[in-house]
Amino acid sequence: MxxxxxxxxxxxxxxxxxxxxxxxxxxxxxxxxxxxxxxxxxxxxxxxxxxxxxxxxxxxxxxxxxxxxxxxxxxxxxxPPVMLIGKVISKLYNMQRPSRAFRVAEKHYNIGNDLFKAMLDKRMLYSCGYWKEANSLEESQEKKLHLIFQKLQLKPGMQVLDIGCGWGGAAQFAAQHYGVSVHGVTVSTEQAAIARDYCAAQPVTIEVVDYRRMRGSYDRIYSIGMFEHVGYKNYREYFKISHECLKEEGLMLLHTIGGNTSSTSVEPWANKYIFPNANIPSATQIAAGYEGLFTLEDWHVFTHDDYARTLMAWYENIEKQWPMLPDRYDETFQRMWRYYLLSCTGGFRSRTNQLWQLLLSKNGIRACYTIPR
Structure with a gap:
């Protein structure tokens, strides 16, 4: 009954x-x-x-x-109580404190490079593509990188910091096509291993380190798909450190998923199985984080279809590749991964989640400058 x-x-x-x-x-x-x-x-x-x-x-x-x-x-x-408990804990504790910085890598990014190679584009870019005038995942990711580096006005000889460099695809592209030197940081040892190999022929260095330990002085900073792991209690510190690392005439680009309302944690299933301690930022939370440190030059809202198409491309890739992958990716894992990719697709189609690119400067761009689209 x-x-x-x-x-x-x-x-x-x-x-x-x-x-x-x-x-x-x-x-x-x-x-x-x-x-x-x-x-x-x-x-x-x-x-x-x-x-x-x-x-x-x-x-x-x-x-x-x-x-x-x-x-x-x-x-x-x-x-249900499980949802309320998670919200309470995330408010009481800093779930993304330095001692927990590497947990998301251990849970997710270090699962296996073979899995991500099978799912992603050739540069292994694990973030939303830019599908304007693109007909494939490869094209959308290349257009995304050109868009970012044109917004940053990269010029040969510049020193660039990549916060959350992943498998090195963006750093290698920037060095090869724009003549810059890049220092990439990641919390994943598995990502770093491929990134160092992939970028070996370019002026790119890769470091496994929490962003809070970043030092140096850079002409440009970009962060693609990493801010979702920073946590709302740490947004201000993230921007302060970025501000300290950026030269006076420098520019910073933040590429991140964003939410329509402020939150303190992700939903319980994703927190347990995919991205522990993640936090999708709202516009209010981001703006409060950089207020008084940076000047906002541009806030680009991608279409809802950009991430949905990217996720579906990843889904189609990995579904074809399961038979060729090791047995450790068993049926339960495959169903978990399918649930992850397709539930996220539904979230973007419903406009609950967005994809944003923010262009920030330390002192305001003084010259006439048209932001690329």
Missing amino acids: LNGFYKRVFERILDDADVKIGGERAWDIRIHNEALYRRVITQGNLGLGEAYMEGWWDCEQLEEFFHRVIDSKAEHKLS
Whole structure:
């Protein structure tokens, strides 16, 4: 009888999203274990995600399912204790303090370079592409890099800092195409190993270090897809350190996912399985972080389709490659990864998440300058 109650509540939530249990449309869901209803109502997103990993339910178009569920504000209709506990902890403690800086690398970025090679473009750029006039993932990522470096007005001989350099794709591109020297920092030993190899022929150095230990003086700074790991309690420190490392006439570009409302943590499933201690910043949080330190020169909002197309390209790549990857990426891992990529796609399609590029200067650009698009 109690399970019938949970089922009715679950069905009401899905009705608002125009999703049916056992329906014939691609975004309707098929239930393989009736215990799903109680699990979702009592555990929220964590229960929904873990149940999918365990094969309790399926959906032909998971990205569309999430688009509809997120668009219907389903998360506001559930407040299980696990969600509230996470929010309380993130407010009481600095979850991204220096002693925890390397945890996201251990959980996510060090999973295996073979996985990311199979999923990403040839430069292994793990961030949103720029799809304006692009017809492929490769083109979108190359256009993104040109856009960033043109906004920064890179010139030969400049010293550049890459905060969160990943596998070195952006640093190598900047050095090769713009004649600059780049120092990249990452918290991932696996990323650094490939980055050093990939950039060996260019004036690029790679360091495994927390951004709070950065030193030096640079003409330009950029950070692509790293700010999501900084945490709201550390935004001010992040910008202060960047300010100290940037020369007086320097420019900084921040490329980050952004949220419509201020938050202190990510939802429980992603925190447990994908990006521990992550935090999607709001515009208010970012602006408060750099206020009094930088002048805002440009705030570029990408289209909602840019990240959705990027994620779907990654999804299509990895789905083709699973048979060629090691057995450690078992069925449970594959379902986890599918849930991750397609739930994120739904989030961007619903406009809950955005992709922003901010161009900042220390003292304001004085010359006439048209920001590239």
